[in-house]
Amino acid sequence: MERTLIIFKPDAVQRGIVGEVMTRFEKAGFKIVGLKMLQPSEEHYHKHYEGIGTLKTRKGNEIFESTLLSMQEGPVIAMVLEGVEAVSTIRKMVGSTEPKSALPGTIRGDFAHVNYNQATTTGRAVANIVHASADLNEAKQEIDHWFKKEEIFDYRVVHEHFTQPKS
Ligand code: UDP
Ligand code: MG
Numbered sequence: 001m002e003r004t005l006i007i008f009k010p011d012a013v014q015r016g017i018v019g020e021v022m023t024r025f026e027k028a029g030f031k032i033v034g035l036k037m038l039q040p041s042e043e044h045y046h047k048h049y050e051g052i053g054t055l056k057t058r059k060g061n062e063i064f065e066s067t068l069l070s071m072q073e074g075p076v077i078a079m080v081l082e083g084v085e086a087v088s089t090i091r092k093m094v095g096s097t098e099p100k101s102a103l104p105g106t107i108r109g110d111f112a113h114v115n116y117n118q119a120t121t122t123g124r125a126v127a128n129i130v131h132a133s134a135d136l137n138e139a140k141q142e143i144d145h146w147f148k149k150e151e152i153f154d155y156r157v158v159h160e161h162f163t164q165p166k167s
Contacts, residue, residue, distance in 0.1 A: 001082050001083065001084065001086070002082070002083065002084070002085060002086040002087050002136065002139070003033065003080055003081065003082045003086060003139060003140075003143060004080070004081055004086045004087045004090050004132060004133045004139045004143075005078065005079070005080055005131070005132070005133045005139055005142040005143050005146060006025070006078070006079045006080075006081060006090065006130055006131065006132050007076050007077070007078050007079075007130060007131035007146075008021065008022075008076055008077040008078075008079070008129070008130055009070075009071065009076055009127070009128070009129060009130060009131060010070065010071065010072075010073040010074035010075070010076060011112075011127040011128075011129060012077075012111075012129045012130060013037075013074060013075060013076060013077060014073075014074055015111075017111060017129070018077055021107055021111065021129065021130065022079070024093065024107065025081055025090070025093070028083075028089075028093065029083060029157075029159040030081040030082065030083040030086060030090070031081065031082045031083060031155075031157045031159070031160075032079060032080070032081060033080045033081070033082045033152050033153050033154070033155075034078070034079060034080035034143075034147045034151050034152045034153065035077070035078070035079045035080075036077070036078055036147075036151065037075050037076070037077050037078075038075060038076065038078060039072075039074065039075040039076070040071075040072075040076070042068055042072060044145075045067075045068045045071050045072065046068065047145060048142065048145060048146075049064060049067060049068065050064060052138060052141040052142055052145060053134075053138065055067060063120075063125070066119075066120075066123055066124055066125050067125040069123075069124075069125075070124050070125035070127070071125070078146045078147070080143055080146075080147060080152060084163060086139075087133055087134075087135060087136050087139050090132050090133075091132050091133075091134065092106075093106060093107060094106060094107050094108060094129075094130055094132045095107060095108040095109045096108065096109075097126065097128060098115055098116050098126055098128070099111075099112035099113050099114050099115070099126065099127075099128050099129075100113060100114065100115035100116075101115075102128075107129055107130055108128045108129055108130075111129050112127060112128055112129055114126060114127060
């Protein structure tokens with residue numbers, strides 16, 4: 001079973017929409033196996049976005065630096081979800097990076113509307129509610145970066161009745 005990392009960014013926490021967004025993942029049958037609030041250091045975000053991620057390489061230093069600053073504007077809630085093809089399905093639920101381009105029905109499309117241009121003129125990262133791991137390799141590294149082994153839990157949810165072999 002796949003695991004993926006979700007981060008409720010400072011804009012989601014400060015808007016009070018974490019519960020509503022988390023409900024979408026629960027309703028889809030994903031299992032919460034790790035969950036905590038924290039306010040990580042710049043170094044922690046540096047590794048998250050360039051090292052594990054490739055934001056600076058892909059988008060340049062200006063966007064990289066404004067993203068690090070925006071993430072440090074407040075506490076975030078980090079969550080590990082488990083499920084069948086969790087990584088790609090959750091990316092689909094989250095939608096495109098730019099809320100303006102994110103389709104209605106996706107989290108970024110339903111809870112935000114801003115565009116890159118507006119974000120750039122305010123020196124901020126585009127406020128897009130959640131981070132979700134882009135692929136399986138990124139997910140594995142990000143979970144190790146954000147969670148200790150003992151912060152990840154193993155238990156059964158009722159959805160598994162429908163995904164396990166028939167007894
Ligand atoms: N970002 C931004 N402007 C950009 C590209 C990225 O503000 O032109 C920010 C945005 O918050 C995004 C994060 O940097 O979520 C990481 O970018 P990435 O390309 O990895 O997008 P994601 O995987 O979050 O969809
Ligand atoms: Mg990414």
